[in-house]
Amino acid sequence: MSGNSKRADGPVPAPRQFGAWYPWYAVIVLTLAATISAIDRQVLALMIGPVKRDLQISDTQMGLLLGAAFATLHTLASFPMARLADRYSRKWIIAGGIFCWSLLTAASALAHRYSTLFLARMGVGVSEASLPPAAYSMMSDYFSQKQLPLAVGIFQSATFFGVGFASFVGGPLIQHLEMQPALVVPIVGDMYPWQAAFLVVGLPGVLVAVLAAGLREPARTGRVVEVRQSVPIADIVRFARARWVLLSLHFGGFFLMALQGYSLFAWGAEYFIRAHEMSRAQAGVSFGLVAMIFGILGSFSGGAIATWLMARGYRDGPMRLAALKCVIVTPFAVAFGLMGEAWSAVAAMVPLTFLMALTPGLGAAVMQTIAPNEMRGQMVAVYLTFVNFFALLLAPLIVALLTEFVFRSEGALGYSLSVLAAMAYPTAAVLLWLALKPYRQALEAAAGFGITRRA
Template sequence: MGRDFSKAYLVWVLFVFTLASTLSIIDRQIINVMIGPIKRDLGGISDTQVSLIMGFAFALFYTLMTFPAGRLSDRFHRIKIMSVGIAAWSFMTMLCGLASQYWQLFLARMGVGVGEATLGPASNSALADYFSPAQLPIAVGVVAAAPFIGQGLANIAGGPLIDYLEATPNYVLPVVGELFSWQMVLIIVGAPGLFVALLMWWLIEPERKNKVRSDDQSVPLSQVWAFINERRMFFFLVFLGYLCLATQGWSLFSWLVEFYVRNHGWTRTEIGLSYGTIAMVVGIAGSIAGGVIASVYIKRGKTDATLRVVWLSTLILFPMAAFLTLTEDAYLALWMLIPVTFCMSMPPGLIIATLQTIAPNELRGQMVAFYLIAVNFLSYSFAPSLPALLSDFVFGSELALGKSISTLAVINYSIAGVCLGLSLKYYRRAVDMTKAWRN
């Protein structure tokens, strides 16, 4: 399956990478199923305030550390970088569970972002050396299913766990003292990451392939920016399109549980189990399906396959996502989540495969970092706050979450569809430029 490793070992690599990515999403998203208890126990903070903990607090240092992590990943031992990062964010997640004031939780969430900044650049750079170009979309698709596995587990386990802990008195731990239910959840979900950090540490670093430099020095920043500038229309259109996709995705994921609790009267356990199952099963299927479809077209000579699949999935997704939170039938909305989740799960892995096909080895980590900075910072910083701001200041009601999410869907998917469609010719041009320097 791979160039230098057995098929069994590559399966193990994918398992560890996917497990690490899944834990990163759980640690990042578990707060979303505990909005009500957190607001209550931190003094009745507003939706907007809690959205800043969900998004901006995490994204600030996540973004600041992503490009340095990318530079390190393009020069040093990627496996060790990821292992240290996993241990760091897991510890900070547990530290979030010790926060008793708003500012303490805000600062601890910043620390989670610092640790998670190492994973994206290092893992995607390493995957491109473990797998061949034709196999890469499938491999990345498997790892890219992690957000949906993480979302699923966070909802399946988080909802029932918080409901169970809410029904019991506050907990008292030695040295730490009394803890609220949501604090216990954060400590519980953060602990397994320390074990995963050890699993990552024991993996073998793959040999770097497709290098354009014979030495081990980092590519000068001037050359990095020259590379980006030569392909500026491609990066602008693709990153703007993906920014809109990511913004809508995080807006929906951040508030879906609370939307069902407020607007449909469901318990966190009910929506957690329902959507958690959909996210895990359908999200995994969609992510892998996107990679398989793209790989088939690549083998047939379609150079824009990865990006074309993303564009088509966006066009299919648009009308369903816009209607999803407007229907008053909770079960119809739940059924609609199946195709919506399937289509939403395709783009994350395919953008990584897209970037890896146009970048030399020495720039792969930095290209992923550039993407994460340009897209993830803005989307993850502000996406959780956008529905809250619309509900608080435009519609003037906490029950207007559905209208807020639907309004954002129309705006985001309209822009994404146009940008991704226009980007296809620039992607083909970038691929041709890559073939030229490889030859």
């Protein structure tokens, strides 16, 4: 460990703006919003078989529906949403986004063709782009730098809880609906069972939008320009170019981790169905329970461990933890898709899920610690563009292509997941370890940013 990693100086913590508990309440509301977002995304992955059957599409087309349909406009919308979040009320941006993506998820119930469902998922992607930049920016103003990793870890746990809850409830729900007589809805007419599932999971999000609208907006801290002054794109480019080594290594490492993670979210339940002959309900419950319990434990633990490392003087704690995680998780990720029995695959998924969940939120937290306030939302958008967009776009598709054209068997889905993990995690470990030194240098530069001008 380098001696440079044990310096205690850094940006001044955000000043106390609320009571001790209110910021944690805000994190709960933001986490609930992120949970609804994850559920709306994940529900489609539970219906791969029925959707393929009813729309008569292939694994590759399904991979595009799971990835490109959501990711393309989600990414294009991320930067404009972030520009708004860096200038205007973040809670209203979040509330509006929740309202829109909930209605669009419910509207997916009206799709009777592949193209129509594709367009509906694109709309969900645009709306969900409103949440991450605004939420991360708000949390950076609710919490000090040392508290931020834990808050972000809690927020990030929503991904695993949402995926797990959608699987745990959605699998049995879809199997139950499949066994019912044809569904006829007034005005809409005949509905496939999977269309009814979209309706059930979409509408409750409107209530979460109301909670988000009721949050108290925190004053912005750590600004270097006036509150309503928009940062020129040229300044953001200059900021990124000055840190290109860090950003390249950081984005590359977290992209590879996200690539494996999204492949598991997209195809994990289907793997249990195809390779281990589970029913859709059994696969949903098994996948969902592990994702909820150990995903949440991992997310909370990741934030707590990073906070502990920083308290002990390791300012590069979030990046250091991510690099070590990649080394430890590799054997579990590879073994998961190779297990011959259903119980052994579920057992392998327990440590895999816990370790996967340690670090996703830390990638965005790193961006918050090195950027001035008026760039935080936009730098998160840049991060999400390079990391989440390409991971969301490619992960479902790579697994589908490997399964369909390399292994040439739907039953070989597990091999595809294992091959991807064997390539992604070791490479990510190397990139993130190389990023430690430039990250510490970026933290030194961030110590000179201005502090607190109230909006």
